[in-house]
Amino acid sequence: MEKIIILYGGTSGEHEISLRSAASVYNHLDTKKYAVSCIGIDIDGKWYFQDEIVFSADGESLLIKKEFPVAVYPSQGLFTGNMLIPADFIFPVLHGVSGEDGTVQGLLDMIHIPYAGSGILGSAAGMDKIVSKMLWQHQGLPTVPFTEIRSISDSRIKEASAEYGFPVFIKPARAGSSVGVKKAVNRNELMECIQHAFQFDTKLVIEPAITGREIECSVMGNREVESFPPGEIILEKGFYDYESKYLSGNNARTVVPASLSTDVKESVEDYAKKAFFTVGAQGFARVDFFIEESTGQILLNEIN
Structure with a gap:
């Protein structure tokens, strides 16, 4: 029986979404065909092996028990204590920065365990x-037109609003699940939305509303x-x-x-x-x- 590990949680603002996604993946894997284990990453970035699967009260999310820390050894694998965690395949169910941006994919490449989804380049570019x-x-x-901005005083903010008019959307460049995305219908709202989006990334995208x-x-x-x-x-x-x-x-x-x-x-x-x-x-x-x-x-x- 092939051994699959679901890797979920993470440090991004989409941590809670990952818990929900992990529950869905777990519920749809055929446990008669695969031996399924889980490793949860808490919001501080610490990895924990889950000795049992624990769902939230509503059954919509996988929770993370913090009892068995996981260590990653390049070319050797995943360990909890002195025990090697057996894995033939890893299913990363991570959302956002440090999850689907190539960082975890690079780490998994170093321990030589195949995984679902794109590799380093595809994950980072996507x-x-x-x-x-x-x-x-x-x-x-x-492609939808866009303007990149790097600071609240970026001159391209004025250029974008002049080119696109209003309304426009402001998005963190490297966040998913629409985290930090706002719609602005005038100049004042635009600046407020930009300040809000900079809480989630160091570079933003302004796009016309299509x-x-x-x-x-x-x-x-x-x-x-x-x-x-x-x-x-x-x-x-x-x-x-x-x-x-x-x-x-x-x-x-x-x-x-x-x-x-x-x-x-x-x-x-x-x-x-x-x-x-x-x-x-x-x-x-x-x-x-x-x-x-x-x-x-x-x-x-x-x-x-």
Whole structure:
């Protein structure tokens, strides 16, 4: 029986989301086929082997018991005390910085245990909204316009608001789950949103608000990849923020497959595969798009 370790938790602002994701992965693994163990990373970055699986009271999250610290030895593996933790494969279920940005992937490469998802390059490039968008633009792929800013006094803030008008979105460049993302409808709100976003990263992205449909497309593979029928995010109000994704059960729903013409569907699937290859992704990913209402143009937004 193959031994799988679920690695979850982490130090980012998306720690709680990782606990929820880990519960979902655990519940969907076939324990008749795999021997499943878990290692939890607490918010301070300490790793703990879980001698038993403990769920939250609502059953939606895996909790982290802090009884058996884990040590990582390059070329040797994972240990708790003097005991080697057996592992044939690791499933990282980590969100955000120091989880899906290539750092943990590099560590796992050093202990020679295969793992799910992209390697160092694909994880780092995919996590960074600025790097991924620059790569896509370099390849001639249609991409949501963006402006990078590095400080509250960056001259590009004024240039971006003049070019895009309002509303605009402000995003931390290297955060996921819409953490730190805000929408600004005027100059004062823009500066407030920028200050807020700098709590989560040292570089930000300003993007124009695209009026249109939100489409997502899954991709799976390595040297050869397959894209799957796109889905559409339907919102009752606002935008697809952290609350809509994880806290509100009624504001957003996903329709799969999305109602798209054959030409548009095929274009989305083709762009998704190209976006996947361009950032060096591996294994699996979800690629997010907008279809602009006024022009029908398909625009790449992010990869997850």
